[in-house]
Amino acid sequence: MNLPSLKQAKIRGKEDIKIIDNDYVIPNSMKLIGKGKHYFIKTYGCQMNVHDSENIKAILEDMSYSETLNMEDADIIILNTCAIRENAHNKMFGFLGRVKHLKESNPNIICGICGCMAQEEVIVDELKSKYKWVDIVFGTHNIHKLPFILKESMENKHQEIEVYSIEGDVYENIPVKRDSKYKAWVNIMYGCDKFCTYCIVPYTRGKQRSRLPKDIIREVEKLYKDGYKEVTLLGQNVNAYGKDLNIDYTMSDLLKDVALTGIDRVRFITSHPWDFNDKMIDTICEYPNIMPYIHLPLQSGSDRILKLMGRRYTKEEYITLFNKLKSKIKNCAITTDIIVAFPTESEEDFNETLDVVNTCKFDSAFTFIFSKRAGTPAALMEDNLTEEEKNSRLYRLNEVVNKYANLSNQRYLNKTVKVLLEDYSDKEGYLMGYTDTMKLVNVKADKKYLGEIVDVKITMIKTWSMDGILSKKV
Numbered sequence: 297m298n299l300p301s302l303k304q305a306k307i308r309g310k311e312d313i314k315i316i317d318n319d320y321v322i323p324n325s326m327k328l329i330g331k332g333k334h335y336f337i338k339t340y341g342c343q344m345n346v347h348d349s350e351n352i353k354a355i356l357e358d359m360s361y362s363e364t365l366n367m368e369d370a371d372i373i374i375l376n377t378c379a380i381r382e383n384a385h386n387k388m389f390g391f392l393g394r395v396k397h398l399k400e401s402n403p404n405i406i407c408g409i410c411g412c413m414a415q416e417e418v419i420v421d422e423l424k425s426k427y428k429w430v431d432i433v434f435g436t437h438n439i440h441k442l443p444f445i446l447k448e449s450m451e452n453k454h455q456e457i458e459v460y461s462i463e464g465d466v467y468e469n470i471p472v473k474r475d476s477k478y479k480a481w482v483n484i485m486y487g488c489d490k491f492c493t494y495c496i497v498p499y500t501r502g503k504q505r506s507r508l509p510k511d512i513i514r515e516v517e518k519l520y521k522d523g524y525k526e527v528t529l530l531g532q533n534v535n536a537y538g539k540d541l542n543i544d545y546t547m548s549d550l551l552k553d554v555a556l557t558g559i560d561r562v563r564f565i566t567s568h569p570w571d572f573n574d575k576m577i578d579t580i581c582e583y584p585n586i587m588p589y590i591h592l593p594l595q596s597g598s599d600r601i602l603k604l605m606g607r608r609y610t611k612e613e614y615i616t617l618f619n620k621l622k623s624k625i626k627n628c629a630i631t632t633d634i635i636v637a638f639p640t641e642s643e644e645d646f647n648e649t650l651d652v653v654n655t656c657k658f659d660s661a662f663t664f665i666f667s668k669r670a671g672t673p674a675a676l677m678e679d680n681l682t683e684e685e686k687n688s689r690l691y692r693l694n695e696v697v698n699k700y701a702n703l704s705n706q707r708y709l710n711k712t713v714k715v716l717l718e719d720y721s722d723k724e725g726y727l728m729g730y731t732d733t734m735k736l737v738n739v740k741a742d743k744k745y746l747g748e749i750v751d752v753k754i755t756m757i758k759t760w761s762m763d764g765i766l767s768k769k770v
């Protein structure tokens with residue numbers, strides 16, 4: 297048993313990060329353990345978690361399990377959790393209630409918890425004391441060890457908890473079962489060293505550690521060869537890519553090399569404004585297959601709150617960067633994240649945030665009320681607002697954000713844009729996909745166009761999506 301430790305998770309040492317490419321093994325006794333059996337995975341949270349679930353699926357299939365989308369049919373149920381917000385706790389434990397019910401009628405069902413919540417001491421303490429029937433708990437650093445964790449639990453019939461709060465290494469050659477045949481997530485780095493005062497990620501995901509360029513390029517080249525049209529380079533703060541490697545190679549070099557593979561579309565998330573430099577902007581301008589879409593978290597428009605958040609930029613610096621991106625990158629769409637009601641936020645501070653939204657007129661924004669995460673510095677700061685005031689600020693912010701999201705979509709009406717048709721739409725007879733600027737479009741089209749980048753004439757605008765018809769195939 298290995299338990300998480302918040303104290304250990306805060307440590308950032310100077311040791312070089314190791315690239316380990318031979319640590320994924322399936323013990324012989326586990327290779328056929330899932331024959332005729334099914335797994336079900338419930339994934340919460342960000343794209344990083346979605347991609348981790350793609351790894352977990354492949355590992356379970358290497359043990360001969362097959363996937364079911366119906367939890368009632370599953371022999372093994374995995375909850376891949378997110379710790380970014382306080383209500384994640386209720387969501388996970390609520391879901392566990394349903395799993396317990398199934399386990400009561402079939403005790404052979406195996407239940408596993410992983411992801412960011414599994415890295416939290418308080419959560420694991422609760423699982424250990426009140427949820428002894430949960431069979432396995434593993435963290436974000438040792439997904440590739442799942443076959444051994446499962447083996448241990450099955451053989452010894454006890455709750456197996458294997459969570460490490462180490463700074464972390466980089467593990468290569470972990471299998472992946474991708475959810476899409478057309479677009480793929482590609483991790484370029486893990487962890488984060490920024491320690492924004494409200495954020496739990498540096499504790500749950502460990503020290504920043506970049507994959508080697510050659511491993512990333514090889515992965516993208518293979519995806520391109522396999523017919524993939526789009527890759528999204530993933531990391532908590534991708535702009536800091538390479539800073540932990542002892543080579544002269546940055547995010548701008550990586551973007552260039554990924555673009556040169558020839559893959560149709562290259563995206564990247566998430567960017568911290570602090571690390572967004574001119575060289576990166578020039579590279580985005582130079583390669584037409586790097587998409588003109590940037591997610592640039594603002595978080596707050598008040599310099600005082602930004603300082604308390606530990607964000608390392610001012611309102612003015614953010615707006616300067618925003619304007620530079622807009623003026624240099626042709627037709628660039630920019631979305632953002634905003635937190636309202638951060639501890640001590642005054643009405644004036646909130647108005648500063650509204651001011652930035654009115655200045656930048658974002659294409660869209662993910663907006664949140666501040667959520668206290670135990671162990672982070674912001675959790676100890678004064679909570680000065682009532683629930684009513686917090687909700688009112690979120691409501692007022694959303695009104696403004698929605699207005700600009702709608703206006704930004706209006707510009708597309710009757711225009712022809714390129715869309716990668718990636719799936720069936722909820723609308724009968726329609727497929728769905730995204731423009732280069734990450735606008736969701738439902739397109740009236742035959743399923744034979746799935747996986748293709750097509751020209752679409754936009755015929756109807758809504759706040760969060762658009763409708764269109766095929767113009768001509770590219």
Ligand code: SF4
Nearest residue numbers: 488490491492495497
């Ligand atoms: S840069 Fe992002 S992931 Fe890192 S601490 Fe700040 S908010 Fe969290």
